[in-house]
Amino acid sequence: MTKKIMILPGDGIGPEIVAQARRVLDAVNEHDKLQLEFVDELIGGASIDAHGEPLTDAAVASARECDAILLGAVGGPKWDTIDRAIRPERGLLKIRSSLELYANLRPALLYPQLVEASSLKPEVVSGLDILIVRELTGGIYFGEPRGIRTLENGEREGYNTYKYSESEIERIGRTAFEMARKRNKKVCSVDKANVLEATILWREVMDRLAPEYPDVELSHMYVDNAAMQLVRAPKQFDVLVTGNMFGDILSDAAAMLTGSIGMLPSASLDKQGRGMYEPCHGSAPDIAGQGIANPLATILSASMMLRYSLGFTQSADAIEAAVGKVLDQGLRTADIYTPGSTKVGTREMGDAVLAAL
Amino acid sequence: MTKKIMILPGDGIGPEIVAQARRVLDAVNEHDKLQLEFVDELIGGASIDAHGEPLTDAAVASARECDAILLGAVGGPKWDTIDRAIRPERGLLKIRSSLELYANLRPALLYPQLVEASSLKPEVVSGLDILIVRELTGGIYFGEPRGIRTLENGEREGYNTYKYSESEIERIGRTAFEMARKRNKKVCSVDKANVLEATILWREVMDRLAPEYPDVELSHMYVDNAAMQLVRAPKQFDVLVTGNMFGDILSDAAAMLTGSIGMLPSASLDKQGRGMYEPCHGSAPDIAGQGIANPLATILSASMMLRYSLGFTQSADAIEAAVGKVLDQGLRTADIYTPGSTKVGTREMGDAVLAAL
Numbered sequence A, B: 001m002t003k004k005i006m007i008l009p010g011d012g013i014g015p016e017i018v019a020q021a022r023r024v025l026d027a028v029n030e031h032d033k034l035q036l037e038f039v040d041e042l043i044g045g046a047s048i049d050a051h052g053e054p055l056t057d058a059a060v061a062s063a064r065e066c067d068a069i070l071l072g073a074v075g076g077p078k079w080d081t082i083d084r085a086i087r088p089e090r091g092l093l094k095i096r097s098s099l100e101l102y103a104n105l106r107p108a109l110l111y112p113q114l115v116e117a118s119s120l121k122p123e124v125v126s127g128l129d130i131l132i133v134r135e136l137t138g139g140i141y142f143g144e145p146r147g148i149r150t151l152e153n154g155e156r157e158g159y160n161t162y163k164y165s166e167s168e169i170e171r172i173g174r175t176a177f178e179m180a181r182k183r184n185k186k187v188c189s190v191d192k193a194n195v196l197e198a199t200i201l202w203r204e205v206m207d208r209l210a211p212e213y214p215d216v217e218l219s220h221m222y223v224d225n226a227a228m229q230l231v232r233a234p235k236q237f238d239v240l241v242t243g244n245m246f247g248d249i250l251s252d253a254a255a256m257l258t259g260s261i262g263m264l265p266s267a268s269l270d271k272q273g274r275g276m277y278e279p280c281h282g283s284a285p286d287i288a289g290q291g292i293a294n295p296l297a298t299i300l301s302a303s304m305m306l307r308y309s310l311g312f313t314q315s316a317d318a319i320e321a322a323v324g325k326v327l328d329q330g331l332r333t334a335d336i337y338t339p340g341s342t343k344v345g346t347r348e349m350g351d352a353v354l355a356a357l
């Protein structure tokens, strides 16, 4: 039975890093006889240039027919000044929302080989392994009404709506509890229930779910405190679950704690576990086309895809072991380079992973 | 001419730390003949216990007659289960909003004596000196409509409204530009203009103000990136300006970078520069009553008050010099203690500052 994978390279360094992940996928496909089939599509600025919009309905329809999606990154200065309604980011929001990819899993994991790359002291971050579970299709990102209007006194006002229904909270809460079961059995739910009603309901629903997962310990933390604790003592966390906006902020901060955001994959899943996989980092237009971007987050995203959406555990294990090996060999792209290691480019890093496979 | 200062000790460690700041104020009042007069009032849990609400209208009316306010901190587990409408935090929100204290200034400053207390590597944070300018009376904290409602399908939904008008953005933007003028002449405005309309207008207004401050360099950053950059390379920032919610999160993260949130004062000013001064940290109920809390953030808040709202620069300088001296002497409360220094309690720290004055 063939599995169809949509490839969305996107913009900036997207095509370069996806090319390396694709080589790795081709290798395991052949070696492990996975019967993967690939469909290429445009998203973000690349799609704007070709079709005048950041993601066509045809691309969405085609994505629905696929078993999983591998995405590079979207956006860049070239499209910064065009009409907001068709900006590259809209393509990303459209695919998340159209395919109901509500569960965004963002691990913040410190590779022992890279502990020096962190801006935090080694004792604060060594062994760090947090999973951020971010709600991805609701909250203030999608809430209506929204816009810019003119008030009676003649001045303008920008407004957005932050909202969560019980069922939206419940399904992401269940994802968090289930993930925690496979890990250290702790969920910390992050809200601002001392100020925002939307998060009062959030906290209530999390508390209601907790008795169904008696083996998991639930705690609550205000978002400002969570941001502090991530800096002060991140190892206190196992799974953090939160809404779309807070998750955007905290997952980036958590990823940066590791000092190697170029290493971190992410998954965005729907309720059947079908999903889109992409690196945590962005399109890095400043280094695009130079062949120096780190392809490992994308390669690891591909392995996460094989594991979670396609069930090819062995191939996923093999890829992850290969990545571990190239790190042990001391190979580093510029973003994770420290004196004493060997600096390599995007393609050389891909070569090394292929050789280690 | 006498100056009236309202003292709001609040809850938890509030009364202990405010007591030390008060001793310091009494000392400079007498020595420098400042003619300060003090009015004591209740806020937060203390006010709930006495009056059934976290801040009475009478207290607000009395605050209006004062030249400045010194606050400890509010909240604690004792009041965690009471009706949300009268929770301790509401007292804080009420005084900010009633007195239109829209400009919240939160410095994140690393004391050279305390570089070891940070969880970040010394080279990343030494010399750190950021000022976060947070809008404090608008945004999602106060936006209407808000609440929890039942949807047609029978489930409940929590909702809040995030909004900013041009005039609200403009006044906080001006504060940021003016502060930058007295510092390193860089303002970074933080928004999420790639997703939220409210912050599209925010960015537009900041850009419109920039030409009026040609000596200040304005840049923009998305909030997720700002959270990352604060962890990665915080010294790139001078003044950060942002809305109420993002400011809450980023200012706590920035304060924690210094490793000594017990050292950081803050000011919340109205358009005449009248203000409320308080430590950046909270009421720390876990250590309340033990006499071990760090009073320096509150003492420095008092000195900030003398400087910005009352114009007593010399007395403010004297207090700050005294704080520097006790740090040089190696005195540390538990929160900033590192081996080799001398651990002291709240009152001993107060004694030491008084002796150094």
Ligand SMILES: CC(C)[C@H](C(=O)O)[C@@H](O)C(=O)O
Pocket: A089, A092, A093, A248, B194, B195, B224
């Ligand atoms: C590009 C942007 C719309 C997006 C988001 O805010 O979700 C990005 O920051 C992310 O976290 O994937």
Ligand SMILES: CC(C)[C@H](C(=O)O)[C@@H](O)C(=O)O
Pocket: A194, A195, A224, B089, B092, B248
């Ligand atoms: C206590 C709470 C309402 C408050 C806020 O969110 O503004 C606090 O976190 C702060 O930053 O002063």
